[in-house]
Amino acid sequence: MDPIRRVRKAVIPVAGNGTRFLPATKAMPKEMLTVVDRPVVQYALDEAREAGIEHIVFVTGRNKQAIQDHFDDAPELISSLSRSGKTAQVSELEAMLPAAGTVSFTRQQAPLGLGHAVWCARDLIGNEPFALLLPDMICHGPRGCMAGLIDLYNFAGGNVVGVEQCPPEETYKYGIVGKGDAVPHGFEVTGMVEKPRAGEAPSNYFLNGRYILQPEIFDLLARQERGAGNEIQLTDSMLHLSKNQRFHAHPYEGQTFDCGSKQGFIEANVALALSRPDIGGMVFESVRHMVLTHESRIQAA
Structure with missing residues (x-):
């Protein structure tokens, strides 16, 4: 059995247009929309760093410069905060800044789907396993x-x-x-189906936007024909890869919010705000009051 190679790198695709959030995303990348006080993309990077990932590869597109700026040094801002005695903010900004040389950016020039975005990172990943985190999906729990x-x-x-x-x-x-035999931290995957028809699903375990993939996926993506939406679908190449390589699944014990939808984005803001010791109590009372007021209006209508 070949030795298990360590996962050192992660891909975070951020090239999408964010059309579901227009007009907010007309001039701002959707990944820079904030959940409480951090942009959506920051949660993905923090989760990767918590897991021991050493190098992040962002796959960007047009009008995504704000993401690069967010993960760059801001000496003028740091200097201004320091002069004002705002040491807590300085410490927070310095803690979130990736170390020099641990972040790379590459471009996806055409919107050809998630599979194509992953393929665009092939030269920066090289011949080694890698993590993939979809930033729209914010995973919230005691552990990433x-x-x-x-x-x-x-x-x-x-x-x-x-x-x-x-x-x-x-x-x-x-x-x-499909759910197979249990193993430590998860179970074997017996199959994958994209959006199965009613009654045809092999289980009720759904993919939540977190992956560890072997580099052979890149060759499959290079040959992958366009699928749903006329895009190169990652799931199609994963299905091909599963014919020759094992797949396992880790059931996440927290909750994932789809911040690519308006409902999921709002739910993420509420849930993460409620979990904060500094504002959770105040947010709870505000949300409780709004819900009670809304229910009263419905009953009176």
Whole structure:
């Protein structure tokens, strides 16, 4: 059995146009929309760093300069905050700044889908396994989802996907995996189906936007024909890869919010605000008052 190679790098695709959030994203990358007080993309990078990832590859597109600026030094701002005695803000900004040489950016010139975005990172990843985090999906819990994938990968090797359970009647919305034998930190994947029709799902475990993939995926993506939406779909190449390589799934014990949808974005703001010791109590009272007021209006109508 070949030795398990350590996962050192992660890909975070940020090239999407964010049309579901127009007009807010007309001049701002959707990944820079804030959940509480941090942009969406910051949560993905922090999760990767928590899992021990050493190098992040962002796949960007047009009008994404703000993302690069966010992860760059800001000496004027730091100097201004320091002069004002705002040491807490200075410490927070310095802590979130990636170390020099640990972040790379490459461009996806055409919107050809997630599979194509991953393929665009091939030269920066090289011939080694890598993590993939979809930044629209914010994983919220005591521990980041990617750390659990790393635990499972270090035991089983191969390819690993993050999953969560959904109501059986909602499996048609997601990519669903088949559940096989249990292993430490997860289970074997017996199959993958993208948005199965009612009654045809192999389980109710859905892909939550966290992956560890072997580099052979790049050759498959290079040959992959366009699928749904006339785009190169990552799931199609994963299905081909699963014919020759093992896949395991790590069930995440927290909750994932799809910040690519307005509902998920609002839910993420509320949930993460409620979990904050500095503002959670005040937010709870505000939300409680709004809900009670809304219910009263509905009953009176």
